[in-house]
Amino acid sequence: MRPLKVLFVTPEVEPFVKVGGLADMVGALPKELATLGHDVRIICPAYGSLKVEGEWQPRNEPLGVEVGAFTRWARTWQTMLPGARVPVYFLEHDAFFARPEVYTGPWGAHADNDQRFIFLCRGALTLCEQLDWIPDVIHCHDWTTGFVPVLLNTTLRPSRLGRCATVYTIHNLEYQGYADRAAVEFARIPWSEFRADSIEAAGAVNMTKAGLYHATKLTTVSPTYAEEVRRPDGGCGLHDVLNFRGADLVGILNGIDTTSWDPAHDRHLPARYHAGDLSGKATCKAALQTRLDLNVDPHVLLFGVVSRLATQKGLDLLADALPRVLDHMHVQVALLGSGEAGLEHAFRHLAASYPGRVGVHIGFDGSLARLIQAGSDAFVMPSRSEPCGLTQMYAMRYGTPPIVRATGGLADTVDQYIEGKDTGTGFRFNDATAAALYDTLGWACATYYDRPREFMGLRRRGMARDFSWRRSAERYVELYRWAVTSRTGEVFASP
Numbered sequence: 001m002r003p004l005k006v007l008f009v010t011p012e013v014e015p016f017v018k019v020g021g022l023a024d025m026v027g028a029l030p031k032e033l034a035t036l037g038h039d040v041r042i043i044c045p046a047y048g049s050l051k052v053e054g055e056w057q058p059r060n061e062p063l064g065v066e067v068g069a070f071t072r073w074a075r076t077w078q079t080m081l082p083g084a085r086v087p088v089y090f091l092e093h094d095a096f097f098a099r100p101e102v103y104t105g106p107w108g109a110h111a112d113n114d115q116r117f118i119f120l121c122r123g124a125l126t127l128c129e130q131l132d133w134i135p136d137v138i139h140c141h142d143w144t145t146g147f148v149p150v151l152l153n154t155t156l157r158p159s160r161l162g163r164c165a166t167v168y169t170i171h172n173l174e175y176q177g178y179a180d181r182a183a184v185e186f187a188r189i190p191w192s193e194f195r196a197d198s199i200e201a202a203g204a205v206n207m208t209k210a211g212l213y214h215a216t217k218l219t220t221v222s223p224t225y226a227e228e229v230r231r232p233d234g235g236c237g238l239h240d241v242l243n244f245r246g247a248d249l250v251g252i253l254n255g256i257d258t259t260s261w262d263p264a265h266d267r268h269l270p271a272r273y274h275a276g277d278l279s280g281k282a283t284c285k286a287a288l289q290t291r292l293d294l295n296v297d298p299h300v301l302l303f304g305v306v307s308r309l310a311t312q313k314g315l316d317l318l319a320d321a322l323p324r325v326l327d328h329m330h331v332q333v334a335l336l337g338s339g340e341a342g343l344e345h346a347f348r349h350l351a352a353s354y355p356g357r358v359g360v361h362i363g364f365d366g367s368l369a370r371l372i373q374a375g376s377d378a379f380v381m382p383s384r385s386e387p388c389g390l391t392q393m394y395a396m397r398y399g400t401p402p403i404v405r406a407t408g409g410l411a412d413t414v415d416q417y418i419e420g421k422d423t424g425t426g427f428r429f430n431d432a433t434a435a436a437l438y439d440t441l442g443w444a445c446a447t448y449y450d451r452p453r454e455f456m457g458l459r460r461r462g463m464a465r466d467f468s469w470r471r472s473a474e475r476y477v478e479l480y481r482w483a484v485t486s487r488t489g490e491v492f493a494s495p
């Protein structure tokens, strides 16, 4: 079968700019697709905070992007995804992207987010024209890219790009991108699209809904989340749309970048290790304890957390449960995160109340994240909802059994430990309550101290799991072909 041309339009891509797991996914899946022989490229905004690595070249031709009442000009830069034959293009337009943050500034979400990201959508499509490179499929990621399928179905339908199929991946339905109706004119799409079965919701424009109605195919990042979002309690108000589009919606589990996330080769760690010899993990534990002002003790059970501090992640449950946990169990906690002010405050307060036992770093720190994955004994992730979740997979790969609420991708990736049975890779619970989390932390604690051989079995089975992208990348390729066939009628011959 012929190789495909696939364009990723995205607000984040690792290692250049990252807020959460979307960046990891967009930095990893294209590598695997390129290995499978496809021509994959990525387009992302050039934020003020972009981490420039490797060769980095401006393109000579300015890019005129038709948005609003006039043409706005952008400069474009080109580099390659490290370690892959995947070109990455950045759109530079200072009025929208010079500021360092992706979505949210010191005073909340940027007020012009709709214009910023409609500019990204239209700019990405214009760049394809300029490159004279017309993709078979454009893969869109969350609300910021929801206008790509809308533009292709309306204003740009008669153009050369009108044949492009689109795949819209839902990474997180909790962030939908609401905009004023003026977005219609800014995007230069017909007013007739401002209706409930297109881009309108509650008198405004909903950029996620726009993507869900207009994309050729839809995905979520795990099979269980694909089921959950169709239910009234899981669809964040869009379950009806997702049921309407149900035949075109599939859940494909994210993989992880197993080259970057590998305890045997991770250069951010003070010592490296593998399943056959975990002594390096003990060195990481001591380094982590020192780094976060915890008592250095190789024997105490150390719980790790690396997360956006958001209610969605269930970390309020952890903050509620911890005083009782710390009073009754011989454990320590190492936490890295930033986000909601109330949660930041709660964890700072816990660190001050339990010196030497709770170590907290509020901020974003990629290498500390790895040290926590490696140096902890168990990884805590009590999410209320979790579309996929990558950190539990990193934890398993680093020999750190996860303790998770069985929702979304956590349910799809963590197998329940059963006492005495030599099975499972972590500890699961169902109720989103501090009491259920407390009980499960207690279960992990009892296993660690009383059944160390079984705890070691959990570590080893987790480390042996294959979380690589290969299988999921092949599923995306199938989906891309299905999308192309739906959009253009092209039938792919079997090899």
Ligand code: ADP
Binding pocket: 019, 020, 021, 022, 024, 306, 307, 308, 336, 337, 338, 363, 364, 365, 366, 369, 388, 389, 390, 391, 392
């Ligand atoms: P989400 O995308 O919802 O935040 P994921 O588990 O999919 O959740 O991905 C989170 C990613 O962000 C992981 O790579 C994790 O290591 C990283 N991360 C989260 N918080 C921090 C932080 N404070 N510092 C460094 N990395 C972080």
Ligand code: GLC
Binding pocket: 020, 021, 022, 023, 025, 171, 172, 221, 254, 386, 387, 388, 389, 390, 409
């Ligand atoms: C989102 C989700 C997370 C998922 C990530 C990558 O940020 O919250 O669960 O792992 O996207 O798809």
